[in-house]
Amino acid sequence: xxxxxxxxxxxxxxxxxxxxxxxxxxxxxxxxxxxxxxxxxxxxxxxxxxxxxxxxxxxxxxxxxxxxxxxxxxxxxxxxxxxxxxxxxxxxxxxxxxxxxxxxxxxxxxxxxxxxxxxxxxxxxxxxxxxxxxxxxxxxxxxxxxxxxxxxxxxxxxxxxxxxxxxxxxxxxxxxxxxxxxxxxxxxxxxxxxxxxxxxxxxxxxxxxxxxxxxxxxx
Numbered sequence: 001x002x003x004x005x006x007x008x009x010x011x012x013x014x015x016x017x018x019x020x021x022x023x024x025x026x027x028x029x030x031x032x033x034x035x036x037x038x039x040x041x042x043x044x045x046x047x048x049x050x051x052x053x054x055x056x057x058x059x060x061x062x063x064x065x066x067x068x069x070x071x072x073x074x075x076x077x078x079x080x081x082x083x084x085x086x087x088x089x090x091x092x093x094x095x096x097x098x099x100x101x102x103x104x105x106x107x108x109x110x111x112x113x114x115x116x117x118x119x120x121x122x123x124x125x126x127x128x129x130x131x132x133x134x135x136x137x138x139x140x141x142x143x144x145x146x147x148x149x150x151x152x153x154x155x156x157x158x159x160x161x162x163x164x165x166x167x168x169x170x171x172x173x174x175x176x177x178x179x180x181x182x183x184x185x186x187x188x189x190x191x192x193x194x195x196x197x198x199x200x201x202x203x204x205x206x207x208x209x210x211x212x213x214x215x216x217x218x219x
Contacts, residue, residue, distance in 0.1 A: 001073075001074050001080070001081045001082065001087060001091070001101070001102065001103035001104065002016050002019055002020060002073045002074065002075050002081070002104050002106070003016065003079060003080040003081070003103075003104060003105070003106025003107045003108060004016070004034075004037060004075050004076065004077075004078055004079065004106070004107065005037075005078065005107050005183065006078045006079050006107045006108070006109050006182055006183050006209070007078070007181065007182060007183035007184035007187075008183040008184065009037075009040060011106070011107045011183060012037075012041065012106075013104065013105075013106055015104055016104055016106060017041050017043065019073055019104065020038065020041075020043045020045055020073055020075070021043050021044075021045060022071070023045060023071040023072055023073045024045075024046075024070050024071045024072065025045065025046055025047075025048055025065075025070065025071075025072045025073075026038070026043075026045050026046070026047050026048070026072070026073050026074075026075060027048050027049075027050035027062070027072055027073070027074045027075070027090075028047050028048070028049065028050060028075050028076075029050065029051045029075070029076040029077050029085060029086055030049075030051065030077050031047045031048075031049050033077045034047060034075055034077070035047060037075075045073075050062075050074065050086060050090070051086055052086050055086050055089050055090065056089065059089050059090055059093050060093070062090060063090070063093050063094055063097050063099065066094055066097070066099045067097050067098075067099060074086070074087050074090065078107070078109075078209075079107055079108045079109055080103070080106060080107065080108040081103075082103075083108055083110070083128075084128040084129055084153055107183075109153070109179075109182050109209060109211050110126055110151045110153075110211060112179075112182055112183070113151065113177070113179040113182060113189075113211035113213055114149065114151055114213055116177070116179070116189055117149070117177035117179070117189070117191065117213035118177060118191055119149045119175065119177060119213055119214075119215050120148075120149050120215075120216070121149060123148045123149070124148050124149040124150070124151055125143075125146055125148050125149070125150050125151065126151045127139070127143065127150055127151060127152045127153075128152070128153050129152075129153045129154070130152060130154075130162075136165075140165050140166065140168075140169045141169055143166075143169075143170075143214065144166075144169040144170045144217065145217055145219070146216055146217060147216040147217050147219070148216045149213060149214065149215060149216050150213070150214045150216070151211065151212070151213055151214075152211070152212040152213075152214065153209075153210065153211060153212075154210045154211075154212055155209075155210065156180075156206040156207050156208060156209075156210055157206075159178070159201055159206050159210050159212075160198065160201055160202050160206070162212065163176075163178075163194055163197055163198040163201065163212075164198060166194055166212075166214065167194045167195060167198060170194060170214070170217075171194070172193060172194050172195035173193050173194070173195070174193065174194050174214065174215055175191075175192070175193060175194075175214075175215040176191075176192070176193070176194050176197050176212060176213065176214050176215065177189055177190065177191045177212075177213040178190045178197050178201065178210065178211075178212050178213075179210070179211040179212075179213065180206070180207075180208045180209070180210055180211075181207070181208035181209070182209070182211065184208065186207075186208070
């Protein structure tokens, strides 16, 4: 499991490059995206597609190859595999078959967002992407009552809606940090109340990956 940069290519580790050069195969969420990364670091290892739409169908055959001694690295478009990205299923099945699994430390969006939020980060809950329909309201209510800091992933197209929903269940004064384009040229961290954040982002075109860090309930 090899983390890849969430934006800035300088965040790629020497060890990650070495591993990607040494394995027999790299399983990539999007081969087009990963190929650009590999070309930048002069990595010529064969690429295969491995994403949320084919992982269930491929996992058995992949584990058979691992058991036979074939070495593989899993990468996603950005960040650490398995964290709101493909990877968990293959890890679980590989471990069941006695295959050694190792995850390199590296880039992930939630930790820099949490650390730079200005909110308590000694105890936190990672929610990832909330369900779009079924279970969404109950998830929001649970987050509203959570005393620890909550970390939520969201797409730029749904950010204002999420802020509206959080305002409804948490109240407009709950503090939040909305992090956008982390490690990239146009990185932005907006800190303030939910009401202030909603006003800020509703007046602009929102682009890039979003991490919302929400203060815990005072109750």
